Amino acid sequence: MKSKLTNLLQLFRDVLPARNLEELEQRLAKAQESHDLAGLAKIYYDMGVHCMKGGDPNRAMMYLSRADSIFSSRDDVYEQVKESVREDCSDRIMQLEEEPLLTNQIPEQVQEQAEWLLDDIQTRLWGLLTMARLVQVGKRLAGLPGCEVLGDLGQAVDLILRSFQERISQEEFQFLMDTCDRLYELGDDECFSDMTSQAEVPGGAPIQVFDLNGLLVVTELNLYLDSHIRLLTEGPDNSEAETDLIPCALLPDYYLRTCKEDLSLLPQIQKEVERIQADCEFVRSKISWDDIARKVAEYKELDILV
Template structure:
């Protein structure tokens, strides 16, 4: 008797590598959705947050992928993400809420400096990620931090302004590139860091885009002598926490991860710093120290 052999069904984690290699982004998105549903139904809300947001990011970035994934999956994915956003104690919600609450008590310049200090801590990671073809824009963070710092005191040249605008646009376009979904770098004695790990907390590259865009609008308003200035955004303050990396590499409680504990201490220390009567030289020194920091260590 000859029986039909059953085709082996690969686990979702094993399917991802094949789908990424084939650049089947609709398949990747559906697989992330599947992983997210499994995690959420099992009560693992961190993993659910990780995978469902990855699925959403992919199908939201490309109309063809959007159509191929289908409304049923996307509607359920959006519904689940909405439910996760209502989880008060979830790290992904609690930390941004605390940052926003504290930012509301600051002046506009204080919020901008608070955010700039966080961006400075991404410089070294950005330089390493910039070696991945297609993500070179992340290697310009060092220059951008310096320009934005100095332009809070003196308006930049038109050439520098345009260069910053080009960088802002490139950051916005980053998460629509295949490298964003598949690129990774080695981390000594740890799991590789995936470019997609930037996706947590609303997308680091999107928060960078938002911060820089707000800064550009501020400079434009100042150059025109406008009385009403654009409001500073605080979302960038948590950008160096990188929770997706630690969730993906096995952390059960983000609050217990040494790197996250250290980054939270820096965030709240920076808050106390900007609340005080700081001067620009003190800010410059703090930025210089942060730009040398390897936040994954």
């Protein structure tokens, strides 16, 4: 009898509104243990709403985006999450996209600079420099189940750079296509929402796959590769340069999850913003392919999390 009463009390606690973020985090861990994706989505939604009410729009955006990523990843999960929750989650994300957040302002600025200052190839090179800075992050996460493709970013960067200058082999082209496909498939993998799957960061908190700004970084890597493949096969008239990858090495979700400080005050964020702007000036200056190769090689060895 006592056991039944304890179970009923626990069930009652689980359906009550959480009093604070810590309580929601405890519920999140339980949903993770039971592989309850619909439950994870609902709890991330609740965390986002909690942060919005508490005046923390950056973390609200992170949690709501995670909720959206989870319930949008599979049809069965989508159906298990109430329509009212899905719609309110989307409405809140759209509302936050209008806020003057660093994560909104930098992509807007990048898009404007690409449109007014750079040509197609310069914009693509700007994105390639960001991909090069993600190589070490990818190597770190590639050791996690399902994430092996992230360890191939370095080879992909080298092939893309060379393909701007000369024709690559069919085998090398196939590698780029396979990497593009595997990145797309990774976006549907449950490893994204697995909080227990994480990689060590020297001197810092472990990084999780979901710290890649939800699905955003992997999605933008896939779109960048897809655009480049179409450039090689169809020419620039049928392949518009992607700009959304350029700010992806900011990795705000990692810092929002592991730090309490304001994003704009974190040294790692400030350095990445500086690199983004410096790269724009670099690609629009009079540079040689050797200059670009040296910059790419430097970035491939850079650990942006340390």
